Amino acid sequence: MLVKRTIVSVCFLLTIGSYFLGYGWGFKAHQIIVQMAVFTLPTEMIPFYKKHWQELKQASIQPDIRRYVWEDEKPRHYIDLDHYSTSDQDSLQKSWNDVLRSIPEDTLLEYGILPYALSLTKYNLTSAMKEKNGPAIVRLSGDLAHYVGDASVPLHTTENYNGQLTGQTGIHALWESRIPELEADGYTYWQEPANYISDVRAAIWHIILHSHSLVDSVLLIEQELARNIPQDKKYTFAEVGKKTNRTYSNQYISAYSAQMNGMVERQMQNAIKFTGDLWFTCWVDAGQPNLADINFMAEPPILDSIKTNDPRSTLHRK
Ligand SMILES: [Zn+2]
Numbered sequence: 551m552l553v554k555r556t557i558v559s560v561c562f563l564l565t566i567g568s569y570f571l572g573y574g575w576g577f578k579a580h581q582i583i584v585q586m587a588v589f590t591l592p593t594e595m596i597p598f599y600k601k602h603w604q605e606l607k608q609a610s611i612q613p614d615i616r617r618y619v620w621e622d623e624k625p626r627h628y629i630d631l632d633h634y635s636t637s638d639q640d641s642l643q644k645s646w647n648d649v650l651r652s653i654p655e656d657t658l659l660e661y662g663i664l665p666y667a668l669s670l671t672k673y674n675l676t677s678a679m680k681e682k683n684g685p686a687i688v689r690l691s692g693d694l695a696h697y698v699g700d701a702s703v704p705l706h707t708t709e710n711y712n713g714q715l716t717g718q719t720g721i722h723a724l725w726e727s728r729i730p731e732l733e734a735d736g737y738t739y740w741q742e743p744a745n746y747i748s749d750v751r752a753a754i755w756h757i758i759l760h761s762h763s764l765v766d767s768v769l770l771i772e773q774e775l776a777r778n779i780p781q782d783k784k785y786t787f788a789e790v791g792k793k794t795n796r797t798y799s800n801q802y803i804s805a806y807s808a809q810m811n812g813m814v815e816r817q818m819q820n821a822i823k824f825t826g827d828l829w830f831t832c833w834v835d836a837g838q839p840n841l842a843d844i845n846f847m848a849e850p851p852i853l854d855s856i857k858t859n860d861p862r863s864t865l866h867r868k
Pocket of ligand 1 (some may be wrong): 575614615627696700
C-alpha cells in the first residue's frame with residue numbers, strides 16, 4: 551500500500567475526533583494507561599508523576615495529534631509484521647542500524663517503526679531525567695505511555711489494521727475505542743510495582759509479538775459474531791450534527807468483548823505495567839535523580855542535537 555493511514559486535512563477540526571476513534575486507542579484508554587502507570591512507581595518517583603497527572607494525561611494523547619501535522623510521526627504508531635517474511639521478522643528485532651543492513655529504510659517507514667520509536671523515546675526520557683528537565687520528562691513520559699499503548703493493540707501490528715482486507719472495516723475502532731468507552735470504568739487496573747528492564751529491546755518485542763499473536767483471534771471472533779447476529783442488531787444509528795452515522799450497537803460491542811474473554815482489559819493492564827516498568831528503567835538508567843529537584847524552567851531539549859547512534863533521533867525534529 552503506497553498510501554496508508556493517510557488523512558484528509560479538509561475540515562480537520564471537525565473530523566479529527568472521529569479519526570482518532572479509528573487509529574489509536576481512544577483518548578480514554580490512553581489516559582487511563584498513563585494515569586494508572588503512576589501507581590506502579592517507587593516512592594521516589596510517585597510525587598513527581600502525581601503532581602503532573604493532568605499534564606501527563608494530555609501528553610499521552612499528543613502523539614496522535616502530532617501525526618496530523620507532522621508526516622514523520624505517522625509510522626511511529628504501528629508495525630505491520632505480517633508484511634515481512636519470517637526471516638525479515640527476525641531481522642526486525644535487531645537494533646535500528648542492524649535492521650537497516652537487511653531491510654531498506656523506505657520499507658521500514660512504510661510498514662511502521664513502532665518498536666524503534668519506543669526505544670528512541672526510552673533513550674530520550676532517560677536523557678531528560680539525567681538533565682532534570684521537567685517539561686521534557688512529562689512530555690516524553692506521555693509519549694512513551696502512548697507508544698506502549700499502541701504496541702498493546704493487536705491491530706497496530708498488522709496490514710489488515712482496520713479489517714479492510716477481510717470485510718471487517720471498522721473493527722479497529724470497535725476493538726480499541728468502542729469497547730473501552732463502554733467497559734473501561736469496570737476494569738481492574740491495579741498492577742504490581744514497576745520492575746527494572748535489563749533488555750529494553752527484547753521487552754518491547756515481547757509486547758509487540760504478543761499483540762501480534764492475538765490478531766487472528768481479534769478478527770476471527772468478530773467474523774463469527776457477525777455471522778450470528780443480524781445486521782439490525784449489529785448496528786445502530788447516531789445523530790452527529792446534521793448527519794446520521796451508522797455505528798456498532800452496544801449489544802454488539804458487549805457480545806464481541808465477551809467472546810474475547812477479557813482480552814481488551816488484559817492488554818490495557820499489560821500496557822499500564824509496561825509503561826511503569828519503562829519509566830522506572832529510565833529513572834534508574836539516569837542515575838536515580840531526585841525528582842523533587844526538577845527544573846521546570848529548563849527549555850525543552852533540542853532533540854536533534856542529542857548524540858546517539860540511533861538515526862531515528864533525527865525523527866524528533868520539529
Ligand atoms: Zn497512536
